[in-house]
Amino acid sequence: xxxxxxxxxxxxxxxxxxxxxxxxxxxxxxxxxxxxxxxxxxxxx
Amino acid sequence: xxxxxxxxxxxxxxxxxxxxxxxxxxxxxxxxxxxxxxxxxxxxxxxxxxxxxxxxxxxxxxxxxxxxxxxxxxxxxxxxxxxxxxxxxxxxxxxxxxxxxxxxxxxxxxxxxxxxxxxxxxxxxxxxxxxxxxxxxxxxxxxxxxxxxxxxxxxxxxxxxxxxxxxxxxxxx
Numbered sequence: 001x002x003x004x005x006x007x008x009x010x011x012x013x014x015x016x017x018x019x020x021x022x023x024x025x026x027x028x029x030x031x032x033x034x035x036x037x038x039x040x041x042x043x044x045x
Numbered sequence: 046x047x048x049x050x051x052x053x054x055x056x057x058x059x060x061x062x063x064x065x066x067x068x069x070x071x072x073x074x075x076x077x078x079x080x081x082x083x084x085x086x087x088x089x090x091x092x093x094x095x096x097x098x099x100x101x102x103x104x105x106x107x108x109x110x111x112x113x114x115x116x117x118x119x120x121x122x123x124x125x126x127x128x129x130x131x132x133x134x135x136x137x138x139x140x141x142x143x144x145x146x147x148x149x150x151x152x153x154x155x156x157x158x159x160x161x162x163x164x165x166x167x168x169x170x171x172x173x174x175x176x177x178x179x180x181x182x183x184x185x186x187x188x189x190x191x192x193x194x195x196x197x198x199x200x201x202x203x204x205x206x207x208x209x210x211x212x213x214x215x216x217x218x
Binding site: 004005007008010011022025026028029032033035036039040042043 | 082085088089192193196199200203204206207210211213214
């Protein structure tokens, strides 16, 4: 039977990409929340 | 509102991760192996076609759907104004939604190489072990969609708040 093992590597790349995308969304949300906090503190000061 | 959204996001993220784990377990440990392609069929099925690509009705309508959705993203990002991007994106989104039932019915309307798995006369088309894997996978993908949707809503609300605060600080500087 022909080997299709390379498809598993492709599958792994898709999962890594998805996890990376979710991590980048999380990082962006945290960064924006911190920026809001700074802006709100500056406004109150 | 922000805390509520955060809690919902965390809950849906956990549910999604658990369901994805269950789906992978069912796919690789419970669902039976295909005769020709073996274990690799669980992630990519194409032996019925014998080729990587053919201009078959279901594949072609799916390609059109992908192009419409890619066009939608491009319009939202690169249009001259955000309003114009939103309008073009909305039109493309409606056309893409109309294409979805066409993709589903393509195998009935234009008989091509694609096997008919679901439809009239097919009472239990899935092998034992496949139904569970299929059902849990559908739920896992649905919850993953919710995770991404909530994350986008949260990001947009944060960006709007920053714009408001920057606008206000500019006004009183």
